[in-house]
Amino acid sequence: MKTMRAVWAIFLKDVRSEVRTRYAVNALLMFVITTLAVIMFSLAGEVISSSAQAGILWVVMFFAAMSGLSRSFVSEEERGTTFTLQLCAGPLGVYFGKLLFNVVLVILLNIVIVVLYLLTMDQFVINQPGLFWLVIFLGSLGLAASTTIIAAIIAKASSKGTLFPVLSFPILLPLLMAGIDATKLAVEDNVWDAAWPNLQILGAYIVVVVTASYMLFDYVWKD
Amino acid sequence: MTDAIKHVELSATELSKQFNRRKIFRDLTFTVENGEVFGITGKNGSGKSTLLRILAGVLTPNSGSVAFHVDGAVIDHEKIIDIMGYAAPYLMLYEEFTALENIRFFSEVRGLPFDADKARGLLERVGLSPERRDVVHNYSSGMKQRLKLIFAILHHPPFLFLDEPTTNLDKDGIEVVYSLIEEQRKHGCVLVATNDASDIARCDRLLDVTTGAVSEGGR
Numbered sequence: 183m184k185t186m187r188a189v190w191a192i193f194l195k196d197v198r199s200e201v202r203t204r205y206a207v208n209a210l211l212m213f214v215i216t217t218l219a220v221i222m223f224s225l226a227g228e229v230i231s232s233s234a235q236a237g238i239l240w241v242v243m244f245f246a247a248m249s250g251l252s253r254s255f256v257s258e259e260e261r262g263t264t265f266t267l268q269l270c271a272g273p274l275g276v277y278f279g280k281l282l283f284n285v286v287l288v289i290l291l292n293i294v295i296v297v298l299y300l301l302t303m304d305q306f307v308i309n310q311p312g313l314f315w316l317v318i319f320l321g322s323l324g325l326a327a328s329t330t331i332i333a334a335i336i337a338k339a340s341s342k343g344t345l346f347p348v349l350s351f352p353i354l355l356p357l358l359m360a361g362i363d364a365t366k367l368a369v370e371d372n373v374w375d376a377a378w379p380n381l382q383i384l385g386a387y388i389v390v391v392v393t394a395s396y397m398l399f400d401y402v403w404k405d
Numbered sequence: 406m407t408d409a410i411k412h413v414e415l416s417a418t419e420l421s422k423q424f425n426r427r428k429i430f431r432d433l434t435f436t437v438e439n440g441e442v443f444g445i446t447g448k449n450g451s452g453k454s455t456l457l458r459i460l461a462g463v464l465t466p467n468s469g470s471v472a473f474h475v476d477g478a479v480i481d482h483e484k485i486i487d488i489m490g491y492a493a494p495y496l497m498l499y500e501e502f503t504a505l506e507n508i509r510f511f512s513e514v515r516g517l518p519f520d521a522d523k524a525r526g527l528l529e530r531v532g533l534s535p536e537r538r539d540v541v542h543n544y545s546s547g548m549k550q551r552l553k554l555i556f557a558i559l560h561h562p563p564f565l566f567l568d569e570p571t572t573n574l575d576k577d578g579i580e581v582v583y584s585l586i587e588e589q590r591k592h593g594c595v596l597v598a599t600n601d602a603s604d605i606a607r608c609d610r611l612l613d614v615t616t617g618a619v620s621e622g623g624r
Contacts, residue, residue, distance in 0.1 A: 190513075270511055
């Protein structure tokens with residue numbers, strides 16, 4: 183119960199802090215708009231396959247996550263508040279509070295990306311909306327779960343900006359492959375049965391990453 | 406937190422710390438009990454703050470151990486944050502929030518309900534009541550130091566760790582610190598890392614981090 187209160191307090195603190203400072207949101211939105219504009223101009227008039235469409239969507243989602251999700255821990259480190267947090271909150275409260283914030287942020291971010299993608303890419307049609315949004319939801323959870331623990335690991339490093347995507351890419355590869363495949367199936371009007379193995383991979387990925395993070399975080403958090 | 410507590414004790418046994426190959430201190434052994442104000446002294450870079458961080462459970466020693474006892478029971482490592490308060494100049498607050506918002510967050514993250522009257526009382530006590538709705542970013546270093554004292558005592562911890570507590574404070578602020586120390590003496594113990602003569606004068610015993618020797622304080 184006490185840990186739940188700490189989780190909620192840290193989540194609310196991060197939301198209020200984000201509303202005041204726009205630490206992550208501005209960077210994320212600028213990245214998304216710029217990337218989608220570049221894609222729109224470079225693909226003008228081209229007909230591309232559903233695989234490529236799904237791949238491009240996930241590339242945008244991956245790099246958008248890379249440009250903003252590390253802020254949850256990096257901002258604490260840069261402001262020097264990590265020590266303060268260590269003195270008043272247990273590791274579990276901190277990890278799940280930050281995870282909850284990243285989950286909400288990445289879900290909202292991916293909704294914005296998909297809506298803008300639909301508006302800018304005429305040929306991108308979702309034939310299985312239920313499957314599509316489930317894939318986006320599970321993909322968002324997986325992205326948030328991985329990037330939260332990686333952000334905690336790299337927060338104390340001197341070259342955070344480089345380390346974050348370098349460490350994230352191999353860890354996120356299974357999620358990206360399953361996500362791209364399932365998105366392609368949702369775009370191509372395939373039945374749910376075909377996408378089921380990918381959904382299982384996405385679900386298992388989330389469980390494995392959150393469990394491993396839960397076990398590791400105490401060591402990552404303390405010096 | 407401290408209402409029903411009768412006896413508290415902190416014991417450090419043969420604590421040693423080194424960063425890479427540089428030895429900070431070695432084999433520090435001491436015990437602090439309730440009613441005591443225990444001073445930690447030593448020249449700059451001798452490891453006073455490092456020792457406090459180790460005692461607070463934030464830093465791991467290379468060897469040795471720290472044990473907290475409350476009414477005879479050993480306190481688990483993960484529960485130390487509930488029984489310990491900490492104030493230091495290097496402790497940072499959330500500067501985009503007001504003093505009241507900081508207090509609300511620190512209450513809630515500790516699992517305590519936010520009590521606005523209590524928060525106002527604490528702010529009044531440290532002399533920050535008129536500025537309670539200003540964002541901390543606009544505070545002077547002395548005002549921030551006063552707010553850090555609230556962070557340390559908000560949950561009535563039986564163990565209070567103060568690192569250079571009078572840094573940045575004016576005469577009134579220093580009096581607030583000393584009154585808090587005397588109050589804490591009644592229901593727990595205080596560890597003060599300092600080289601300030603006035604602070605040392607309020608300590609019952611002193612630890613010299615460089616030599617590891619414990620001597621009588623200035624009180």
